[in-house]
Amino acid sequence: MSIKTDLDNSASDISALSGYISEPHLNAWHSESLSADTLLLNLPDACIDEFDKALARTGDVEIPDTSNREHFKHCVEFSEQLLQRLDSNALGAVIVDRIPSERYHELDNRRVCGMFSSFVGPLMAQNFAGLTLYDVKNTNPKNPEKVRKSITNHAQPYHTDGGWHRVPAKYVGLYCVRNAQSGGGSKITSMLSAYKAMVESHPEHLKTLLVSSPWDMQGEHAKDEPGFLMNPMFESYDNQFVSRYYDSYVRNGYRVKGEELPANLDAALNTMKTVISEQPDIRFEMSGGQFQYLNNWTVLHAREAFADTEQTPEEKTRHVIRVWNN
Ligand SMILES: [Fe+2]
Incomplete structure (x- = not known):
């Protein structure tokens, strides 16, 4: 299969994409009871027992094999609940509470x-x-403004992960081994809700965002390949809505390509940022052992700055392990 046929490429059709937006998802995000508590999903002790037995059985491998589902009956059952909560018809976000990290x-x-x-x-x-x-993890880089935010203690604005990929990860997991002693809060909001607001109030800007733009690949490419990939902000894949959003990755993509950012795209990106900032969101602080999982095609996430410095002892620094699933 060629890369181009991986996605339906119906980018210019605003109404076709609107057809993929689920009412239950929108209702969940605009419910009066929306709060961090609605995200919690208790991890049964039986799942932790299955992990402990696997650790004892499998020694020093990097990731113990989970293919024998007989050993993980409770984990399989739990993952079905988890995937329901991450579905594009649902809120699309969960805090699994908790692994005894x-x-x-x-x-x-x-x-x-x-x-x-x-x-x-x-x-x-x-x-x-x-x-x-x-x-x-904060690696205390000399020039934090010039590296990706995930290795600094800086805030990260709303974004989806890995937007430069032709098919970005559908699910993003953030396993909190330890949160920072101060700061490092999380925020999430609905990308589908933002899309709907753009359809209703800013269709011209939305049209601009549906045209492919160069995405900065963050250096994750072969040396002889260009450092950008052309992607629209929204498209469909496998009869589902796919969003990719990171304001600065598109702006930097133009720099990498050696072109000026078009004025209409600059305005559209600014409008999108305002729309996202004005809609309902959920703020929470993860504690050690909690596992945040998001539908990366429907939900945006952000992180607040945290106070770790070079003087913070290693065992007290914020440490989150990120996973992507497709
Ligand atoms: Fe992220």
Whole structure:
């Protein structure tokens, strides 16, 4: 299958895309009872027992094999509930509460994270080298403005993950090994709700966003390939709505391509940012052992800045492991 046929490419058809937006999803996001509590999903102890037995059985492998589902009956059952909550008809966001992260050393936390996410779907590589468990951690870079935000303690604005991919990950998981002692809160909001608001109030700007733009690939490409890939902000795939959004990745994409950002795209991006900032959202602070999972095609996420510095002891620094599933 060629890359082009992977997506339906019905980019210019605003109403066709609107047909993929589910009313139950919109109702959930505009409900008066919307709160962080609605995201919680209790992880049964039986699932933790299955992880512990796998750790004892499988030794030092990076991610223990979960293909023998007889060993993971409770995890399989739990993942069905989880996937229902992540469906495009549902809110599309869950906080799994919780894995006893304090009981595991660093490598076992990675292994449990890898096992848990394998029940959501196949793990997707997050960089050109094929990494599937990505550490979101402040590395105290010298020029934090010039590197990706995931390795700084800076805030991250609303975005979807991996938007430069032709088919971005459908699900994004963030396993909180430890949160920061101060800051590092999470925010989520509906991309489908923002799309609907654009249809109703800013159709001309929306049309602009449906035209493919160069996406900065964050250096995740072969040396002889261009550092951008042309993608629209919204399209359909497999009869589902796919969104990709990261304001600065599109602006930087033009820089990488060596072209000026068109004035109409600048205005459309600014309008989209305003629409997103004005709609209902959920703010929460993850605690150690919680696993945030999102539908990356329907829900946006953001992170607040946190206070870790070079002086913060390693065992107290914020550490989140990110996974992508397709
Ligand atoms: Fe992200």
